Amino acid sequence: MPLxxxxxxxxxxxxxxxxxxxxxxxxxxxxxxxVAEDLEAPSDSAxxxxxxxxxxxxxxCMACHSEVREDVPGEPLVDGRLGSGRAxxxxxxxxxxxxAPNLTPAHLGDWTDGEIVRAIREGxxxxxxxxxxxxxxxxxxxxxPKADALAIVAYLRTLPPIDHDPGRSEIAFPVSMFVRxxxxxxxxxxxxxxxxxxxxxxxxxxxxxxxxxxxxxxxxRQPVEGMAxxxxxxxxxxVGMLQTxxxxxxxxxxxxxxxxxxxxxxxxxxxxxxxRDLYIMPWRWYAGLSEADRxxxxxxxxxxxxxxxxVARIAxxxxxxxx
Numbered sequence: 001m002p003l004x005x006x007x008x009x010x011x012x013x014x015x016x017x018x019x020x021x022x023x024x025x026x027x028x029x030x031x032x033x034x035v036a037e038d039l040e041a042p043s044d045s046a047x048x049x050x051x052x053x054x055x056x057x058x059x060x061c062m063a064c065h066s067e068v069r070e071d072v073p074g075e076p077l078v079d080g081r082l083g084s085g086r087a088x089x090x091x092x093x094x095x096x097x098x099x100a101p102n103l104t105p106a107h108l109g110d111w112t113d114g115e116i117v118r119a120i121r122e123g124x125x126x127x128x129x130x131x132x133x134x135x136x137x138x139x140x141x142x143x144x145p146k147a148d149a150l151a152i153v154a155y156l157r158t159l160p161p162i163d164h165d166p167g168r169s170e171i172a173f174p175v176s177m178f179v180r181x182x183x184x185x186x187x188x189x190x191x192x193x194x195x196x197x198x199x200x201x202x203x204x205x206x207x208x209x210x211x212x213x214x215x216x217x218x219x220x221r222q223p224v225e226g227m228a229x230x231x232x233x234x235x236x237x238x239v240g241m242l243q244t245x246x247x248x249x250x251x252x253x254x255x256x257x258x259x260x261x262x263x264x265x266x267x268x269x270x271x272x273x274x275x276r277d278l279y280i281m282p283w284r285w286y287a288g289l290s291e292a293d294r295x296x297x298x299x300x301x302x303x304x305x306x307x308x309x310x311v312a313r314i315a316x317x318x319x320x321x322x323x
Contacts, residue, residue: 051155201300
C-alpha cells in the first residue's frame with residue numbers, strides 16, 4: 001500500500017481507535033467500585049427505630065422506593081406498598097426510563113449488609129454496576145455516617161416482603177455512559193450529624209437533598225453557579241409540568257417575607273403562603289420529622305443566601321383529587 005494511502009487510512013481509523021478507547025474507559029474502568037465491606041447491621045429495636053426515622057423522614061428513601069399517588073399533593077403512599085419499588089414516567093427527565101428498586105427483603109434478601117451500605121453511599125448495586133444519581137448517593141457519601149446507613153439497613157430488613165419488580169432503569173445513550181463515572185468510594189468517613197440547633201438544620205438541608213430540586217439548572221440539567229436554591233427546576237408530574245420555587249432568603253423572589261410558620265406549613269403540610277397545594281416535594285414524608293428537627297430545618301432555610309431569581313408559577317393541569 002502506498003505511503004499516502006496508509007496515512008489516509010490511518011487518519012480515518014483514528015476516530016474509531018480513540019472512540020474505542022473512550023468507550024473502554026467508561027465501560028471497563030468505570031464505575032469506581034470497591035469490594036463491599038463485611039458489615040452487620042445491629043438488630044436491636046432502638047437501631048431499627050432510628051433507621052425507620054432516617055429512611056422515611058430524613059433521607060426519605062421510601063418516598064422514591066414506594067408506590068405512591070403521584071396525582072395527589074405530597075405523593076401519599078399506596079397502602080401496603082412501602083418499599084415496593086417505583087417506576088417513574090418514561091423519559092421523564094430526559095435520561096430514559098428510571099425505576100427505583102424494591103427495598104423489601106423480597107429483593108434485598110440476598111444482598112449483604114455491606115452491599116446495601118455501599119449502594120446507599122457509593123452508588124453501585126450488588127454487582128458493582130452504577131446506580132442512576134437521581135438517588136443522591138454522592139451526598140449520602142459526604143454526610144451519612146456508616147452507623148446511620150447500617151440503621152437504615154436494619155430497618156429495611158424488617159419490612160414485610162413485597163413480591164414486585166419494577167425492573168431495571170433503561171438509561172438512554174450517551175447518559176448511560178456518563179452515569180458510569182459518578183459512583184465513587186467514600187474516602188473520608190462523615191462525622192456524626194449535629195444533634196440540634198442551626199448546625200443540625202444545615203445538615204438536614206443537605207441530607208434531605210433540598211438543593212437537588214431547588215438549585216437552578218441549565219438546559220442540560222447541570223447546576224448553574226451562584227444559583228443555589230434559586231428554583232425554576234422543571235419536573236413532569238401527573239398534573240402537568242411544574243417547577244420548583246426559589247427558596248432563598250430574597251425578599252421579593254424568594255422566602256424573605258415568609259415567616260417561620262409559613263415555611264413550616266409549606267415543608268410539612270404542603271401549603272404555600274397563598275394556600276395553594278404543593279406538588280413534587282414529598283412533604284408528607286417530611287411531616288414525620290421531630291419537632292426539634294422541624295425547627296432546625298426551618299431556621300436553616302431562612303438563612304439561605306438570597307438570590308434574585310423570579311420563578312413563574314405553573315398551575316397544575318388537574319384539580320387536587322381527594323386523598
